[in-house]
Amino acid sequence: MPEQTTIFPDLKNASVLITGGGSGIGAALTEGFARQGSRVAFIDIAVEASVALVDRLTGEVDHPPLFIEADLSDLHQVRNACARADEAHGAVTVLVNNAALDDRHEFLEMSGDYWDENQAVNVRPVAFTAQAVAPGMIAAGSGAIVNFTSTSYMLNIGSMPAYTAAKAGIVGLTKGLAGRLGPHGIRVNAIAPGWVMTERQKRLWVTEESLAAMIDRQCIKRPIEPEDMVGPCLFLASTASAMISAQVLIADGGMM
Numbered sequence: 001m002p003e004q005t006t007i008f009p010d011l012k013n014a015s016v017l018i019t020g021g022g023s024g025i026g027a028a029l030t031e032g033f034a035r036q037g038s039r040v041a042f043i044d045i046a047v048e049a050s051v052a053l054v055d056r057l058t059g060e061v062d063h064p065p066l067f068i069e070a071d072l073s074d075l076h077q078v079r080n081a082c083a084r085a086d087e088a089h090g091a092v093t094v095l096v097n098n099a100a101l102d103d104r105h106e107f108l109e110m111s112g113d114y115w116d117e118n119q120a121v122n123v124r125p126v127a128f129t130a131q132a133v134a135p136g137m138i139a140a141g142s143g144a145i146v147n148f149t150s151t152s153y154m155l156n157i158g159s160m161p162a163y164t165a166a167k168a169g170i171v172g173l174t175k176g177l178a179g180r181l182g183p184h185g186i187r188v189n190a191i192a193p194g195w196v197m198t199e200r201q202k203r204l205w206v207t208e209e210s211l212a213a214m215i216d217r218q219c220i221k222r223p224i225e226p227e228d229m230v231g232p233c234l235f236l237a238s239t240a241s242a243m244i245s246a247q248v249l250i251a252d253g254g255m256m
Contacts, residue, residue: 007036008237013037016092017085018041019072019096019098019125021042021098023053029230037063040065041088042065042067043081044067045072092137099125101121106159119166123166138181143186145177145188151255153171170190174189188245189249193229194250194252195224211223
């Protein structure tokens with residue numbers, strides 16, 4: 001994680017919950033908030049990576065992150081995980097819905113079960129984590145929810161239709177939640193990353209040719225790294241963005 005030059009004082013000691021916070025973009029977000037002095041809890045199913053992240057940050061940050069193992073496709077586990085975060089750090093006032101599964105799949109062979117399972121990971125938890133933490137935010141009279149969508153649904157990509165449908169749905173959900181929760185002082189926004197070079201992406205799908213083609217379309221001529229998502233997320237979570245809600249911040253290097 002590069003040294004952070006921007007400090008958001010209101011995030012110090014804030015109770016933050018991040019989904020999918022154990023690896024990839026999520027791990028960068030967990031570290032980013034922890035280095036702001038936030039009290040971070042994160043939900044993941046990747047035990048080894050999550051424990052390693054907590055071990056690495058322990059002693060380096062004021063509050064070591066709390067790893068909560070849970071399957072986000074199970075609403076009972078989602079609600080229990082949110083309750084554990086509340087119990088550990090006080091009512092969650094910053095929720096970051098980052099978890100996703102971007103498996104490629106063939107539309108002509110897609111089953112109904114696959115569609116349901118995909119939506120149960122990629123969009124349903126966004127709604128129900130927000131539902132679980134909203135009462136605490138309402139009681140506090142403030143809060144911030146940051147949902148991660150993706151630029152992929154804007155690009156007519158044909159190899160993951162269930163995923164891109166979910167990511168488009170997150171934009172609609174973001175706007176709906178902003179309208180519903182805004183009167184209580186709760187802001188809801190989304191971040192749409194471009195192609196971020198997580199270890200998963202590099203292992204499964206990145207080639208020298210595909211990466212070069214993507215960078216050629218970007219105004220900023222370098223790969224997008226997980227750490228590049230931290231600044232936008234901290235900004236939207238903090239009172240620096242106090243009058244910003246129902247918006248989608250595109251972080252794709254200025255893709256043309």
